[in-house]
Amino acid sequence: MSIRVDPTLLLELHKYGAFDVNACFNCGNCTAICPLSTETENFPRKMIRYAQIGVRDRLLGTNELWLCYYCGECSDTCPREAEPGEFMAATRRYAIANYDLTRLSRLLYTSAPFSIIFLLLLAAFLTVIMLARHGPMRPESLALFDFVSARLIHHIGITVIGMVVLAGAISIANMVHKMSRSAGGLAGAAAEGKHGGNVFQWFASLVRTIFTEVFAERRYRDCDEEKQQPWVLKPWFIHGSILWGFLGLLAATASDWVLDLTGIKPTGTMVPLWYPVRLLGTVSGMFLVYGTTVAIVKRLSKPDKPSSHSLLSDWVFVLLLWLAGVSGFALEVALYLPAPQMWGYYMFIIHVVVSMELILLAPFTKFAHAFYRTTALVIHARLAPGAQEPAVSAGTSPAGP
Ligand code: SF4
Ligand code: SF4
Structure with a gap:
């Protein structure tokens, strides 16, 4: 299956919340600290990567988005203050907007x-x-x-x-x-x-x-x-x-x-x-x-x-x-x-x-x-x-x- 890349995805996501994943350098600290992340469901880093490279279908097509409860621990410990917890919340808002066909x-x-x-x-x-x-x-x-x-x-x-x-x-x-x-x-x-x-x-x-x-x-x-x-x-x-x-x-x-x-x-x-x-x-x-x-x-x-x-x-x-x-x-x-x-x-x-x-x-x-x-x-x-x-x-x- 071909993968479509959308360079405007991150800009669009910004309308749904306050985060700065441009600052993220993919250290993985957030995923390591997250109490709910596992080896196979390694959010939020993976979600952030999807957004950075603009793979909208991957971002909207994963259930990992909904496994995060926004405890904020990842945001508290992110060395770049990229607000990964807020990124996950904003992406859920974006997903709700996309799943709803009425717009x-x-x-x-x-x-x-x-x-x-x-x-x-x-x-x-x-x-x-x-x-x-x-x-x-x-x-x-x-x-x-x-x-x-x-x-x-x-x-x-x-x-x-x-x-x-x-x-x-x-x-x-x-x-x-x-x-x-x-x-x-x-x-x-x-x-x-x-x-x-x-x-x-x-x-x-x-x-x-x-x-x-x-x-x-x-x-x-x-x-x-x-x-x-x-x-x-x-x-x-x-x-x-x-x-x-x-x-x-x-x-x-x-x-x-x-x-x-x-x-x-x-x-x-x-x-x-x-x-x-x-x-x-x-x-x-x-x-x-x-x-x-x-x-x-x-x-x-x-x-x-x-x-x-x-x-x-x-x-x-x-x-x-x-x-x-x-x-x-x-x-x-x-x-x-x-x-x-x-x-x-x-x-x-x-x-x-x-x-x-x-x-x-x-x-x-x-x-x-x-x-x-x-x-x-x-x-x-x-x-x-x-x-x-x-x-x-x-x-x-x-x-x-
Ligand atoms: S969001 Fe922060 S903690 Fe997570 S991978 Fe990026 S820089 Fe590291
Ligand atoms: S906010 Fe979400 S991704 Fe971040 S540590 Fe909490 S459950 Fe994990």
Whole structure:
């Protein structure tokens, strides 16, 4: 297979992050120090080399891009201050922009005016749809679903989720297609005689990956173990809090919908705080608000490399998540206070609009990491030698300079 070289690749990548791999002299220190790099998956040096020589297909066709969790150790120790960790993060943003066939991600990542106008227009559009046929704001009780019908919210929610699943599936198919054509990806694995097993083994790997890597953050914890800080401030716990909180809120909303469909509890019925679905929502909201608040404080105070470089897209993502969590709590307070609170209606609109905007943009923003990283980790689990074993620690990594 011929290899196409694009001399503009590095310039293009610079639009997605702050790094200087022109300064890199390929010493390999970053790969040696990386807690997740192995002999066969020797990032970030290999990725940097791909970018320097302009082999775009190799860069986009490897799952190694998604095996890095941006702990920043490589950036801390790079003798040339080339910011290899930030390079990996920027290249993941670039990959999201390339896997997305609509090109919306590209605009959201590279144009601040477009991002701001698009997000405001989308929020306005969702608000108009919700309020187009709204009912009265009753002052005597907080009757949210007399104000905006639960049926309308369910219909918008199902449409939004359907669009996201479709856009996400197309983007993942595009990612796998690029990997299947790249000598550094699935094509390379096939050339080495690796086929990864049958469909049941792939499915088992998917389930195992979701539990061990998505929920339990195994690799992220390996990536983090060198850092001396309380576990509640460790990046894996912050990341996990945001992820668990958001997934918990999604599960609570979906459960509420199922209870309504089955006639067990119509949406909007007041239940005690300990009612299981309400409790799940409250606890998940606490995790989400905790995780996003610490993430915002870290981005402001920049105590480490991963917090030091924030694009507008990073800010938008974390602020929308924070707003979804905080407006959800404010709404809960308004609902459970003895006297009706009229501001609860406004919180309700903000909460629903922000949550739908977040979900709708999932395939085009940082949220897409969840899809691509899971796919890459499943491929890693099936094809990398010894990948089922715990990650190799920095001190014993065979990936020397
Ligand atoms: S540590 Fe990595 S990024 Fe820094 S100069 Fe060496 S190979 Fe390049
Ligand atoms: S996991 Fe950490 S050390 Fe390894 S490449 Fe990513 S940022 Fe660098």
